[in-house]
Amino acid sequence: MPTDPTKTSVSxxxxxxxxxxxxxxxxxxxxxxxxxxxxxxxxxxxxxxPPSRRDFxxxxxxxxxxxxxxxxxxxxxxxxxxxxxxxxxxxxxxxIVVVGAGAWGGWTxxxxxxxxxxxxxxxxxxxxxARSTSGDETxxxxxxxxxxxxxxxxxxxxxxxxxxxxxxxxxDEWGRELRLNLFHVTGDLIMRSEWDNFQLRCKVWWDKxxxxxxxxxxxxxxxxxxxxxxxxxxxVLYEPDAGVVRARRAAQAVSAVFxxxxxxxxxxxxxxxxxxxxxxxELKLDTGATIRGDTFVYAVGPWLGKTFPExxxxxxxxxxxxxxxxxxxxxxxRFTYPNIPSYNFPGVTGWAALPVDNRxxxxxxxxxAPDQVVAADGRGGGRGTPANGANAAxxxxxxxASVAAAAPQGAASGAGASATNADGRGGAGxxxxxxxxxxxxxxxxxxxxxxxxxxxxxDVPPQQQDPDTSDRWANQSQIDGPRRFVAxxxxxxxDAPIAQTHSCHYESTSSGNFIFDHHPGWNxxxxxxxxxxxxxxxxxxxGDYMSKRVLGYQDPQDxxxxxxxxxxxxPPTPADSTKKAAADSAAKPVPPGGKPPxxx
Numbered sequence: 001m002p003t004d005p006t007k008t009s010v011s012x013x014x015x016x017x018x019x020x021x022x023x024x025x026x027x028x029x030x031x032x033x034x035x036x037x038x039x040x041x042x043x044x045x046x047x048x049x050p051p052s053r054r055d056f057x058x059x060x061x062x063x064x065x066x067x068x069x070x071x072x073x074x075x076x077x078x079x080x081x082x083x084x085x086x087x088x089x090x091x092x093x094x095x096i097v098v099v100g101a102g103a104w105g106g107w108t109x110x111x112x113x114x115x116x117x118x119x120x121x122x123x124x125x126x127x128x129x130a131r132s133t134s135g136d137e138t139x140x141x142x143x144x145x146x147x148x149x150x151x152x153x154x155x156x157x158x159x160x161x162x163x164x165x166x167x168x169x170x171x172d173e174w175g176r177e178l179r180l181n182l183f184h185v186t187g188d189l190i191m192r193s194e195w196d197n198f199q200l201r202c203k204v205w206w207d208k209x210x211x212x213x214x215x216x217x218x219x220x221x222x223x224x225x226x227x228x229x230x231x232x233x234x235x236v237l238y239e240p241d242a243g244v245v246r247a248r249r250a251a252q253a254v255s256a257v258f259x260x261x262x263x264x265x266x267x268x269x270x271x272x273x274x275x276x277x278x279x280x281x282e283l284k285l286d287t288g289a290t291i292r293g294d295t296f297v298y299a300v301g302p303w304l305g306k307t308f309p310e311x312x313x314x315x316x317x318x319x320x321x322x323x324x325x326x327x328x329x330x331x332x333x334r335f336t337y338p339n340i341p342s343y344n345f346p347g348v349t350g351w352a353a354l355p356v357d358n359r360x361x362x363x364x365x366x367x368x369a370p371d372q373v374v375a376a377d378g379r380g381g382g383r384g385t386p387a388n389g390a391n392a393a394x395x396x397x398x399x400x401a402s403v404a405a406a407a408p409q410g411a412a413s414g415a416g417a418s419a420t421n422a423d424g425r426g427g428a429g430x431x432x433x434x435x436x437x438x439x440x441x442x443x444x445x446x447x448x449x450x451x452x453x454x455x456x457x458x459d460v461p462p463q464q465q466d467p468d469t470s471d472r473w474a475n476q477s478q479i480d481g482p483r484r485f486v487a488x489x490x491x492x493x494x495d496a497p498i499a500q501t502h503s504c505h506y507e508s509t510s511s512g513n514f515i516f517d518h519h520p521g522w523n524x525x526x527x528x529x530x531x532x533x534x535x536x537x538x539x540x541x542x543g544d545y546m547s548k549r550v551l552g553y554q555d556p557q558d559x560x561x562x563x564x565x566x567x568x569x570x571p572p573t574p575a576d577s578t579k580k581a582a583a584d585s586a587a588k589p590v591p592p593g594g595k596p597p598x599x600x
Contacts, residue, residue, distance in 0.1 A: 094118045094119055094120040094264070094292075094293050094294075095117045095118040095119065095293065095294050095295065096112055096117050096118070096119050096120075096293060096294065096296070096297060097119075097120050097121075097122060097283060097293035097295070097296050097297070098119060098121045098296075099121075099123075099283070099296065099298045099299065099300055100122075100123060100298065100299035100303075101121050101122075101123035101255055102123075102127075102132050102133060102251060102301050103133075103134045103247075103251060103538075103539035103542070104299040104528045104529075104538075104539060104542045104546070105297070105299035105300075106121070106127060106251055106543070107539045107540055107542060107543025108297055108528060108542065108543045108547050108550075109121045109297075109543075110254055110258045110263070110543060111543040111544050111548075112547045112550065113258055113263045114261065114547075115548075115551060117547075117551070118262075119258075119263050119264070120263070120265075120266060120293070121263065121264070121265045122266045122267075122268060122270045122283065122291060123265070123267060124267070124268065124270075124303075125267070126265075126267050127251040127252045127254070127265070128247075128249070128250075128251035128255075130472070131467055131468065131504075132301065132504070133301045133302060133504045133505060133535070134247055134248065134250070135247070135251070135502075136247045136248065136323065136502045136504060137246065137247060137248060137325070137359045137502065138244050138245065138246055138247055138351070138354065139244070139245050139247040139536045139537055140188070140244055140245075140342055140537065141160065141163065141164055141167065141242060141243050141537040142242035142342070142537075143156075143157045143161050143164070143206075143211065143241075144188065144190060144198075144202045144239060144242075144344070145157045145160070145202070145205075146197065146198040146202035146205065147198045147201075151560075152513055152560075153201065154205050154208075154209075155557065156538075157205055157209070158209065159538055160537060160538065161209075161211060162540075162541045162544075163538050163539065163540050163541040164183070164242075164243070166540030166541060167182060167183035167243075169540075170254075174253070178253050178257075180246070180249060180253065182246050182249060182253060184243050184244045184338070185240075185241065185243040186243045186244050186338065186341050186342045186351055186352065187238060187239065187240045187341040187342070188238070188242035188342045188343070189216075189221065189238055189342070189343050190202070190236070190237040190238070190239070190344040191230060191233045191236050191343065191345055192234075192235040193232045193234060193346075194235055195407050195408070196235070197403055199235060199237045200406040200407055201403060201406075202237060203215075203237065203406040204402050204406045212239075212240055212241060213238060213239050213240070214238040214240065215238075216237075217236075218230060218233050218234055218235075221233075221236055225334075227334045227340070227490055228340070229488060229489050229490070229491055235408075238341070242341075242342060243342070244342060244351050244352075244354065245536075245537070246354070247536060254539075266289075266291065268285035268286055269285065269286040270285055271283065271285075272284075273290060275522060278522060279522055279523060280519075280525050281293075295550060296522075296524065297526045297528060297546070298525065298527050298529070299529065299546075300529070301505075301507055301529070301531065302318040302505035302506065302507045303468075304507055304529045304530075305317075305318065305507075306466065306467075308519070308527075311519075311520065311563070312529075314510075314567035314568055315509060315510045315563070315564055315568065316507050316508065316509055316529070316530065316568075317508045317568060318465060318466075318506065319505070319506055320464070320470065320472075320503055320504070320505055320506075321364070321503060321505075321506055321533065322501060322503045323363065323501065323502050323503075324363045324474070324482040324498055325359050325360025325499045325501070325502075326361045326363065326482075326486060326497070326499065327360055327496050327497045327499040328360065328361055328493075328496070329492060329493075332492070335352055335353060335361045335490070335492075335493070336352050336353045336355055336358065337351075337352040337353065337354050337355060338352070339352065343489075345485075345489060347365045347366070347485075348363060348364065348366060349364050349365060350363040350364055359500060360498075360499035361486075361490070361493060361496075363486060365482070366480070366481020366482040366483075368481065368484075369480070470505065472502075472504070473503075474501040478501070479498065479501070506531060506535075507529060507530055507531055507532070507535075508532050508533070509529070509530035509532060509564060510566050510567055511564035512532060513532070513561065513564075514528075514530045514532070514538075514542075514561050515529045515530040515561055515564075516528055516542075516546055516558070516561040517563045520563065526546070526550055527563070528542065528546050
């Protein structure tokens with residue numbers, strides 16, 4: 001495993017393909033962690049002169065996105081000749097207007113531009129803004145989707161693998177000019193007290209698709225990373241190609257490259273304008289401007305329900321997720337990339353601080369207090385996962401026998417221990433970092449995210465369900481769970497100060513899947529939505545796929561991503577909970593000579 005943060009590289013030779021999967025070294029083979037050297041930036045490891053004043057002013061005037069990522073000395077644009085398809089034509093108006101400059105909108109626009117289309121992006125706040133789902137510092141990129149039902153898990157796994165390659169390709173092509181490296185290969189450790197269905201299904205799919213992974217000896221992991229407490233861990237699965245990407249910078253970098261290749265970014269809130277014969281012809285901006293186009297792509301993330309409430313208000317939810325960044329100890333670089341892999345414990349995911357800006361050691365999710373009560377609607381629970389227990393194998397496309405056979409020889413399998421609750425809420429033993437989503441196999445009151453998040457519940461104020469008006473401040477209840485986690489798993493950080501927190505809305509769909517489909521009322525409008533807390537990492541793959549769909553290409557997977565027919569069930573009200581409790585109590589038999597349960 002690498003240990004020196006000053007030795008990472010963004011050269012094409014180093015990043016042209018995902019790395020091999022070396023065996024985890026013994027602790028004795030690991031050199032002592034080294035601090036970053038002053039003046040050296042591991043995100044930018046070649047010797048380049050700073051941009052000239054002329055280049056700096058040109059960038060500042062042309063693109064805020066390019067300014068933020070240092071895109072002053074970009075090479076000559078590389079744009080393919082425009083394919084002569086009905087959607088691409090010459091003229092003053094853009095061929096295609098993409099609404100939303102986040103991970104999916106930005107990558108879709110960039111790919112469309114590379115294919116020769118004339119494209120404009122419209123965004124209310126700008127790429128990587130604080131309200132967006134893409135606005136955090138970092139996001140994990142891995143292909144472990146053993147918690148997804150049916151063929152969905154395998155499809156997402158393969159998409160994630162393609163996305164990893166495309167992240168690396170972007171760094172190879174633009175990293176030097178933009179003076180940054182977005183994707184950092186960390187490897188990902190998935191750790192459980194015993195083998196569960198999530199790990200075993202990942203193993204089955206990885207075997208089937210020849211994806212590199214390792215089953216590690218927990219003792220070797222303890223020796224290699226003594227800062228991590230894992231005495232109860234007996235099952236360790238390792239994906240060596242997984243990594244971490246700089247999220248906010250990525251949104252801005254993609255936007256900067258898009259503009260450099262001739263695309264246009266407009267800041268303003270867009271509303272549908274005129275329609276003619278079942279086609280949208282223009283957008284009205286809150287600035288008073290009008291943008292016309294032949295084709296429109298809406299990639300608006302958690303704003304989808306607000307944008308088209310008549311279609312998506314009951315098919316999507318916008319739960320809030322919180323992360324904490326713990327300040328790393330002075331002089332101790334064991335919590336800094338590349339000295340420790342990303343990690344996945346039940347209910348929690350995270351990774352090392354990235355140098356040289358070192359925003360902190362990232363923790364998503366948390367541990368419950370010993371006396372914390374899990375409510376009937378899932379609030380207060382840990383970050384479990386639906387479709388990850390005894391009921392899940394039947395819906396996963398993998399037989400129970402295959403899952404059982406995937407368990408390492410002699411291992412005690414707890415694959416049936418973390419069962420999904422009857423209402424679709426995830427159990428406590430699910431895949432770390434996915435919890436509380438619910439509703440993936442059925443139409444549960446899902447969308448709830450544990451570890452300090454919430455779904456569209458009756459007691460959540462309306463302004464907190466709106467990405468424009470929600471308060472993103474993490475209160476003490478959102479910090480206590482992550483701190484309990486680090487005290488347990490990374491004891492040296494138990495008293496570490498919190499360097500920063502971040503929160504964002506995700507958009508969950510009633511199908512639990514992505515949506516890439518036509519608007520049902522306008523035949524020239526496309527919807528790219530439903531990231532389900534996994535959208536950012538897929539950005540490069542989604543952009544490639546969506547751009548080709550918009551230009552008329554067909555793919556056998558198109559049928560998987562239609563607008564779901566079913567809606568989310570209404571969230572339970574306090575009155576519903578009271579009635580259910582009374583019914584449950586009345587249904588219990590009264591012991592001889594005893595009182596009814598409700599009267600004891």
